[in-house]
Amino acid sequence: MPRHQKFQKVKFELINNLIIIPIEINGSDLTFVLDSGVSKPILFNLSGQDSISINNVSEVTIRGLGDGEPMKALSSMGNTFSLGDVKNFSQDLYVVLDKNINFSPSVGIPIHGILGYDLFRDFVVEINYASKYIKLHNPELYEYKESKKSQTLPLSIIKRKAYVEGTVLIKDSANIPVKLLVDTGSSDALWLFHQPEKGLEIPEKNYEDYLGRGLSGDIFGKRTKVNGVKIGDFELKNAKAAFPYREFFGLMENLGDRNGSVGGEILKRFNFVFDYANGLVTLKKNGKFREPFQYNLAGIELQHNGLRYIAESIAGIDGVVRGENSSSFGNVQILLENKTRLSLVPEIIVSGIRAGSPAAEAGLREGDVILAVNGKSIHRYKLQEILKLLNEKEGKRVRVLIERYNRDLLFSFVLKSVFDD
Structure with missing residues (x-):
């Protein structure tokens, strides 16, 4: 941290209870999960669109939680990490090349790695989950404040x-x-x-x-x-x-x-x-203290699965174009005769389903493409918002429109307590 600076404040995204922070590594802008359970930073999920140079590389074997075997990885030393004005000019990291290590589909945005201990070691780290910011305090200048709360x-x-x-x-x-x-x-x-x-x-x-x-x-x-x-x-x-x-x-x-x-x-x-x-x-x-715990009442796991085109009419029933629909989702759009818009949107699929759950008993299957929940087109929602629609409250009837083998199918089920006898 620059000399005499008391702290560095960084805003973060809170997605699926995970802290998502921007990190610059050797000049490349990446997105990391702040993970206090990891010792050294781990870099993974580098696609063809990501470009990063790393220094002093050797091969190592690393291991973690799960049912798989230890995996080969690259160890790299002497890298420059930046988080705002905070920099480490000699940061070690691991690079996992296994394409199966990819948290992005389940989070809904690109995630390039995880960072933990080295950040907590060097600063007094304040995490404000309510306002979604981190403050990295200079340990030499930090003063504890008395508070009854x-x-x-x-x-x-x-x-x-x-x-x-x-x-x-x-x-x-x-x-x-x-x-x-x-x-x-x-x-x-x-x-x-x-x-x-x-x-x-x-x-x-x-x-x-x-x-x-x-x-x-x-x-x-x-x-x-x-x-x-x-x-x-x-x-x-x-x-x-x-x-x-x-x-x-x-x-x-x-x-x-x-x-x-x-x-x-x-x-x-x-x-x-x-x-x-x-x-x-x-x-x-904080204000989240009394929020109810979230359970997967429907029994469905979702993830991103690439992109798909959807067609939206931008003309009324009288054929008159009403103007640009600002609520449309998707960065890539094609207009057909100025009446229909094709938009490129994320495809959301059922990645897992719990045996005996309401969704399984209704007939949903792994691989089904989710199109709508309770009549709401899901391309207008983030992944975690879709999961919330599917698990709103016990006793609620949920209608899910899916695509399977180029056919649209509608399923309906009632959410029930996961602890019912």
């Missing part, structure tokens, strides 16, 4: 990762102490390891679910909820939780006394100040 807790930094202690309440047992990885790179709420000897039993009401994707592949486990989770004096009741199958952690080193992780769906309910150097974290609940 916030609380400062110990933060353990072990092998470049941050852990916070809390308690969970399962069934009618006493509060169970847990040590949780702070994982801003997880869009989920709370992951717990199945450790019966410590009281961490899987609640009876649960269902098998896809939990996400790690660097080494997909992760599955039991989706459920716990009676409560408490960090410091802040308690969230009936909290969404998941118990990932332990085999997906098989490639990881000894997990030590870690009991799970806390991700974005809980973290976004607070504004944080992370002080890795002094082993402290300050948290203050």
